[in-house]
Amino acid sequence: GANYPLYIRSTPTENELKFHYMVHTSLDVVDEKISAMGKALVDQRELYLGLLYPTEDYKVYGYVTNSKVKFVMVVDSSNTALRDNEIRSMFRKLHNSYTDVMCNPFYNPGDRIQSRFVCLGRAFDNMVTSMMIPVC
Amino acid sequence: MEAAAAAAAGGGCGSGPPPLLLSEGEQQCYSELFARCAGAAGGGPGPGPPEAARVAPGTVTAAAGPVADLFRASQLPAETLHQITELCGAKRVGYFGPTQFYIALKLIAAAQSGLPVRIESIKCELPLPRFMMSKNDGEIRFGNPAELHGTKVQIPYLTTEKNSFKRMDDEDKQQETQSPTMSPLASPPSSPPHYQRVPLSHGYSKLRSSAEQMHPAPYEARQPLVQPEGSSSGGPGTKPLRHQTSLIRSFSVERELQDNSSYLDEPWRITEEQREYYVNQFRSLQPDPSSFISGSVAKNFFTKSKLSIPELSYIWELSDADCDGALTLSEFCAAFHLIVARKNGYPLPEGLPPTLQPEYLQAAFPKPKWDCQLFDSYSESLPANQQPRDLNRMEKTSVKDTADLPVSTQDVTGDDKQALKSTVNEALPKDVSEDPATPKDSNSLKARPRSRSYSSTSIEEAMKRGEDPPTPPPRPQKTHSRASSLDLNKVFQPSVPATKSGLLPPPPALPPRPCPSQIWAIMNSVAVNICIQVVEWSEQVSEAELLPQLSRAPSQAAESSPSKKDVLYSQPPSKPIRRKFRPENQATENQEPSTVASGPASAATVKPHPTVQKQSSKQKKAIQTAIRKNKEANAVLARLNSELQQQLKEVHQERIALENQLEQLRPVTVL
Numbered sequence: 001g002a003n004y005p006l007y008i009r010s011t012p013t014e015n016e017l018k019f020h021y022m023v024h025t026s027l028d029v030v031d032e033k034i035s036a037m038g039k040a041l042v043d044q045r046e047l048y049l050g051l052l053y054p055t056e057d058y059k060v061y062g063y064v065t066n067s068k069v070k071f072v073m074v075v076d077s078s079n080t081a082l083r084d085n086e087i088r089s090m091f092r093k094l095h096n097s098y099t100d101v102m103c104n105p106f107y108n109p110g111d112r113i114q115s116r117f118v119c120l121g122r123a124f125d126n127m128v129t130s131m132m133i134p135v136c
Numbered sequence: 137m138e139a140a141a142a143a144a145a146g147g148g149c150g151s152g153p154p155p156l157l158l159s160e161g162e163q164q165c166y167s168e169l170f171a172r173c174a175g176a177a178g179g180g181p182g183p184g185p186p187e188a189a190r191v192a193p194g195t196v197t198a199a200a201g202p203v204a205d206l207f208r209a210s211q212l213p214a215e216t217l218h219q220i221t222e223l224c225g226a227k228r229v230g231y232f233g234p235t236q237f238y239i240a241l242k243l244i245a246a247a248q249s250g251l252p253v254r255i256e257s258i259k260c261e262l263p264l265p266r267f268m269m270s271k272n273d274g275e276i277r278f279g280n281p282a283e284l285h286g287t288k289v290q291i292p293y294l295t296t297e298k299n300s301f302k303r304m305d306d307e308d309k310q311q312e313t314q315s316p317t318m319s320p321l322a323s324p325p326s327s328p329p330h331y332q333r334v335p336l337s338h339g340y341s342k343l344r345s346s347a348e349q350m351h352p353a354p355y356e357a358r359q360p361l362v363q364p365e366g367s368s369s370g371g372p373g374t375k376p377l378r379h380q381t382s383l384i385r386s387f388s389v390e391r392e393l394q395d396n397s398s399y400l401d402e403p404w405r406i407t408e409e410q411r412e413y414y415v416n417q418f419r420s421l422q423p424d425p426s427s428f429i430s431g432s433v434a435k436n437f438f439t440k441s442k443l444s445i446p447e448l449s450y451i452w453e454l455s456d457a458d459c460d461g462a463l464t465l466s467e468f469c470a471a472f473h474l475i476v477a478r479k480n481g482y483p484l485p486e487g488l489p490p491t492l493q494p495e496y497l498q499a500a501f502p503k504p505k506w507d508c509q510l511f512d513s514y515s516e517s518l519p520a521n522q523q524p525r526d527l528n529r530m531e532k533t534s535v536k537d538t539a540d541l542p543v544s545t546q547d548v549t550g551d552d553k554q555a556l557k558s559t560v561n562e563a564l565p566k567d568v569s570e571d572p573a574t575p576k577d578s579n580s581l582k583a584r585p586r587s588r589s590y591s592s593t594s595i596e597e598a599m600k601r602g603e604d605p606p607t608p609p610p611r612p613q614k615t616h617s618r619a620s621s622l623d624l625n626k627v628f629q630p631s632v633p634a635t636k637s638g639l640l641p642p643p644p645a646l647p648p649r650p651c652p653s654q655i656w657a658i659m660n661s662v663a664v665n666i667c668i669q670v671v672e673w674s675e676q677v678s679e680a681e682l683l684p685q686l687s688r689a690p691s692q693a694a695e696s697s698p699s700k701k702d703v704l705y706s707q708p709p710s711k712p713i714r715r716k717f718r719p720e721n722q723a724t725e726n727q728e729p730s731t732v733a734s735g736p737a738s739a740a741t742v743k744p745h746p747t748v749q750k751q752s753s754k755q756k757k758a759i760q761t762a763i764r765k766n767k768e769a770n771a772v773l774a775r776l777n778s779e780l781q782q783q784l785k786e787v788h789q790e791r792i793a794l795e796n797q798l799e800q801l802r803p804v805t806v807l
Contacts, residue, residue, distance in 0.1 A: 103461035105431030106449035123453055 003027050006069070007113040009128050022060060023072045026052050030062045030070050047095070048088050063091040069098065090131050097124040158238065165264050166238045173202040173237070203232050203240075209267035210244045220244060223255060241265050404489035406473050406497070414469040428462035434471070441475050447484065451475055454488045466494035 003024070010019045029052040049062035054077070063071040071094050075082055101107055101124050113124055158166065207217045224239035232240070245265035246252075406414070415425070421437055422429045429437075438448050455471035456463060463471060470492040478484055490496060 100453075100459040103431065103456065103459050104449050104452045105435035105461065106445050106452055122450065 006111070007124070007128075009125075009132070010074075019074055022055075022058065022074055026060045026062065026072050026074075027070060029053055029060075030064060030072070033062065034064060034068075048091055050084070061087050061091070063095070065095060065098070071095070071098075093127060093131065097127045100124070158242075162242070162264060166241050169206065169241060170234055170237045173206060173232070200232065203237065206267060207240070207244065210248065210265055211267075212244060212247050216247050217244075220247065404473070404477070404485070405491045406469060406500075410473065410476075411469060414472045415465065417472065418465050418468045425465055428460075428464055429468055431461040431463075434463050434468070438471065438475060441479065443475060443478055447478060448475075450484060451478065454485070455492070457488065457494050464494065466497035469497055470494065 005020075005023070008020060008023065010016050030049060033049050033052070047063055047065060049064060052060040052062045052072070054060070057077055059075045059077055061073040061075065063073070065071075071091055073087065073090065075087070098113075101113055102109065107113075207220070210217075212220075220240050220243040223243060224236045229236065242265075245263055246254075248266055249263060417437075418429065419425065421433055434452075435448075438451070439445075441448070443451075451471055451474045454474060455467050457467060470488065473492060474484065491500075
């Protein structure tokens with residue numbers, strides 16, 4: 001199916017397009033990892049894909065839900081304080097918030113979770129904000 | 137108003153009292169005070185004070201009562217007040233015109249400042265007169281504006297105002313959206329259809345307090361909430377929850393309330409009546425109070441409120457505290473309350489207010505009473521019929537005098553009756569919308585010319601029932617005039633095309649469809665009504681005249697089976713006592729029509745009414761009326777047909793789209 005972002009957010013709003021691009025290219029890596037896993041069991045571990053690929057400036061982490069919704073996180077390489085566990089927990093929080101959004105009967109799967117529909121996914125957005133600020 | 141008042145003051149200056157120069161602040165204050173006195177004098181429930189005051193300046197006077205109260209509130213000794221009254225010229229002219237009033241106020245200010253009560257005193261600069269707050273509604277707002285604090289002052293005002301509103305019974309009843317504490321009490325049975333009678337409890341009080349004028353504010357608030365029964369704001373709605381049909385209509389767009397920011401969290405507090413109402417609605421969706429409403433059910437329900445999807449999703453986010461995709465009773469009440477608030481113009485809060493938290497709601501309101509009489513005739517299987525049912529009951533009672541549809545008979549047939557009510561309700565709103573002159577109000581429905589409403593109603597019902605498989609029970613002894621007979625023709629059309637199976641959508645839009653059996657029950661009952669009612673106003677229709685019409689009717693209604701028609705026609709002529717038909721008709725609702733297959737034609741021709749000649753002109757009129765009615769009914773049916781066709785097409789398309797989606801999704805899951 002189409003790979004369009006349901007939600008995308010970056011802290012310094014400059015370079016946003018670059019992040020868009022990075023995330024998009026990382027989708028290929030995600031697909032690769034998914035197919036490599038084959039018909040893996042549903043497990044938290046398998047959901048977390050780990051470091052997708054490092055660039056000189058950034059590290060890209062991936063996570064995929066059971067319904068093939070992909071979370072991609074781009075972290076600055078200079079931020080060495082972030083450990084794998086923390087990344088995992090961040091993904092877990094993302095996943096939880098996402099399921100909360102899904103629980104809303106007014107949310108159509110496939111809708112964007114931000115921007116035009118200001119009222120939808122506010123909690124999701126707030127959660128992301130809370131995660132991003134300490135990181136920066 | 138200030139201009140008028142100033143002009144009046146200026147105009148009146150020349151004669152009598154010396155010229156009165158008011159500063160701007162004084163002008164404003166005085167005019168407001170004057171308006172209060174004039175308006176309060178003009179009769180509370182009447183138009184607001186400003187309207188009264190805007191009458192030609194010269195003719196406005198403040199009644200002695202409020203003025204006296206006001207003056208007493210100034211806490212000046214009585215003798216001083218007498219002096220003031222004399223000086224200002226009111227005693228002389230005999231009334232408190234604007235001029236006199238302003239002079240009096242100025243003298244009061246002078247007296248309060250310690251100056252002697254003389255005309256000369258008012259020539260100098262004076263502070264505004266001060267009036268102590270009293271219980272009276274108007275007077276609380278009097279006094280030096282500087283002295284009035286914000287909310288603190290307004291709170292006692294609110295409470296007294298609410299009390300006073302509780303007392304003002306008829307005023308409240310006239311108003312659609314009355315002070316919240318009153319309205320649900322005033323009409324709980326009909327409150328479901330009149331959704332906006334459950335406004336926020338303190339919202340309107342606050343509105344009033346914050347608004348300049350006391351009286352206009354509630355009217356303002358009330359106007360947008362007027363709920364036209366047949367208004368165009370129908371449900372976007374989905375089929376299952378038809379009971380929201382009238383709910384939808386009542387969710388008309390409201391105007392923005394002013395000054396929301398000054399409100400405390402009172403708007404988010406649910407009153408007892410509101411709670412009861414929400415609980416009833418919950419019950420309509422989910423009989424078990426301790427269980428959940430699923431997301432899709434709630435979604436359908438709330439979508440009928442006509443709020444935008446983003447707003448609804450936001451409300452859901454706020455109210456579904458545990459994010460489980462389902463609403464408990466408390467969550468549901470919170471969501472409902474938020475929707476009501478939003479409909480009334482309140483901006484949605486950033487977070488769930490503390491008074492709407494589920495824990496708070498559970499603690500604040502003990503287990504709700506499920507035996508509310510609202511649910512007496514509600515059937516769980518037909519939740520959609522609730523609101524229409526109430527409305528129907530109202531409508532039925534109004535109709536009782538014409539067509540005695542006994543509620544008791546309806547009580548007998550359970551589902552049928554409920555379906556009847558729902559479809560009648562649907563039909564009625566459509567009638568209302570069709571009738572341009574009819575004010576859109578449930579009362580207006582009652583007032584409408586019965587014959588018209590009934591004939592079209594019957595036909596619509598007939599339409600709905602048309603597709604029911606078993607042959608419709610033609611009433612064995614049905615007397616009918618031409619009009620009713622023709623209606624019955626259409627009523628008993630067993631081969632009504634499938635398009636007519638849908639329910640008459642409510643004017644604005646939506647399609648909930650009772651199942652065919654219900655439709656039949658409805659149609660039968662309604663047809664009975666029509667017959668009876670028509671019979672009432674044309675009692676001496678001769679069978680002889682009937683017969684030609686009857687024979688003509690078959691040609692018009694091409695679809696009805698001739699045999700049935702004959703059966704029908706045979707019945708009317710032979711019925712001396714027509715009112716009894718109703719119970720009989722109800723009883724024979726589900727019987728086969730074949731029972732009545734006696735020699736129809738012969739019976740029809742037999743009885744020339746003795747009074748035929750006398751009644752010929754009357755009958756002609758009746759015939760013409762009937763013809764007209766039938767034409768209208770034809771138009772209605774044609775329109776209904778086209779609408780249903782359209783809906784059918786849409787549904788087909790949806791189905792195709794869904795099937796495509798299913799196909800597309802299938803391979804994906806095979807990962």
